[in-house]
Amino acid sequence: MKITDVQASVIGRPEPHSGGSVWTFVRVYTDEGIVGTGECNSAGPFTSGFATKETVLKLKELLIGQDPLRIGPLYETMRRRARYAGGSQAPTIFAITGIENALYDIAGKAMGVPVHRLLGGKFRDEIRLYADCHAGETHTPSAYAAKALEVLEEGYSALKFDVDQVSPGKKDPFNWTVSAQEMSHIISLVQGTREAIGYEVDLAIDCHGQFDMGSAITLARALEGLRLMWLEEPVPAENIDALAQVRAATSTLICTGENQYTRFDFRELLEKRAVDVIMPDLAKAGGIMEGKRIAEMADVYYVPIAPHNVSSPLGMMAACHVCASVPNFLVLEFHGREIPWWEDLCEGDKPFICNGRMVVSDRPGIGVELNDKVAKSLLWNGDRYFD
Numbered sequence: 001m002k003i004t005d006v007q008a009s010v011i012g013r014p015e016p017h018s019g020g021s022v023w024t025f026v027r028v029y030t031d032e033g034i035v036g037t038g039e040c041n042s043a044g045p046f047t048s049g050f051a052t053k054e055t056v057l058k059l060k061e062l063l064i065g066q067d068p069l070r071i072g073p074l075y076e077t078m079r080r081r082a083r084y085a086g087g088s089q090a091p092t093i094f095a096i097t098g099i100e101n102a103l104y105d106i107a108g109k110a111m112g113v114p115v116h117r118l119l120g121g122k123f124r125d126e127i128r129l130y131a132d133c134h135a136g137e138t139h140t141p142s143a144y145a146a147k148a149l150e151v152l153e154e155g156y157s158a159l160k161f162d163v164d165q166v167s168p169g170k171k172d173p174f175n176w177t178v179s180a181q182e183m184s185h186i187i188s189l190v191q192g193t194r195e196a197i198g199y200e201v202d203l204a205i206d207c208h209g210q211f212d213m214g215s216a217i218t219l220a221r222a223l224e225g226l227r228l229m230w231l232e233e234p235v236p237a238e239n240i241d242a243l244a245q246v247r248a249a250t251s252t253l254i255c256t257g258e259n260q261y262t263r264f265d266f267r268e269l270l271e272k273r274a275v276d277v278i279m280p281d282l283a284k285a286g287g288i289m290e291g292k293r294i295a296e297m298a299d300v301y302y303v304p305i306a307p308h309n310v311s312s313p314l315g316m317m318a319a320c321h322v323c324a325s326v327p328n329f330l331v332l333e334f335h336g337r338e339i340p341w342w343e344d345l346c347e348g349d350k351p352f353i354c355n356g357r358m359v360v361s362d363r364p365g366i367g368v369e370l371n372d373k374v375a376k377s378l379l380w381n382g383d384r385y386f387d
């Protein structure tokens with residue numbers, strides 16, 4: 001089998017509280033008629049959707065005529081060729097991720113097996129999800145509690161709320177120092193949420209890397225009694241030593257990783273003891289096998305993975321194959337609750353999400369396909385559909 005063509009399309013529409021909802025999809029075509037589709041998280045429509053597509057089309061010259069089942073050598077060829085052009089950074093690694101996913105889709109289809117079989121088999125049939133929650137513009141403990149209870153009605157056993165930029169107590173839009181008023185407000189939001197949901201539900205809190213060192217440590221210590229599933233990106237992701245300093249100062253569990261790429265970034269997080277939980281985004285961190293490598297490296301440190309996920313059903317199912325195939329999977333993010341067309345964009349075993357879980361597909365390949373009609377209606381900014 002030989003690769004005959006590689007195409008990409010930018011598809012989606014920005015929706016509130018969606019984490020992006022515009023993605024670059026990759027299709028790899030073969031001379032045997034098997035077509036693989038992969039998804040790249042493009043970090044939203046305003047940054048790199050078309051830059052990712054352009055990179056995919058540049059990488060095509062390395063792939064045409066090659067055997068699509070030689071995924072490891074092809075991945076490493078793309079990664080090494082791109083090293084001197086920021087290969088482990090966006091958009092290059094996003095593009096490589098989408099291509100790698102499409103190659104796994106082809107491999108599964110060619111062999112008649114789901115991707116998790118290619119990764120060594122399933123530890124679990126269903127992937128436990130946490131719902132990313134937004135209480136709207138009303139940042140009060142009662143609004144957070146009400147939103148949490150509303151989402152729990154759908155069957156979730158884990159939730160996440162954001163606590164950055166939630167208070168009028170912010171004194172300066174650029175510094176990352178949390179005022180006393182804002183700190184008290186943030187703590188009241190988390191306490192109110194925990195009181196409403198109890199301890200049977202896991203609760204994560206995301207700071208989006210918006211706090212300075214002192215504020216991050218103060219917040220992490222103040223939340224210790226609330227037994228968070230994790231506190232996410234308490235300081236910006238660029239300085240791993242700073243993150244390690246926060247972790248060393250608190251018993252609150254620290255998580256980061258949605259802005260780290262490939263096993264090399266995660267090696268630093270783990271070696272510097274900067275995290276209790278890692279959250280690679282499997283639609284941009286390097287690919288399906290790279291995700292498994294990262295998870296297995298974390299397992300050596302007894303660190304679980306809780307992947308960041310703002311993908312369509314296709315990218316999310318690709319992530320589920322990784323989550324199913326490693327022992328140290330904790331929980332997977334779901335950010336599509338409020339995207340009205342999220343489920344319609346793809347074909348597969350529906351509903352994709354049920355009772356806060358996603359069943360790992362046993363169809364050949366990734367097991368989810370774009371619905372061409374819906375996808376064409378959602379082409380972003382005049383893009384063409386895979387041609």
Ligand code: MG
Binds near residue numbers: 206232258
């Ligand atoms: Mg986050």
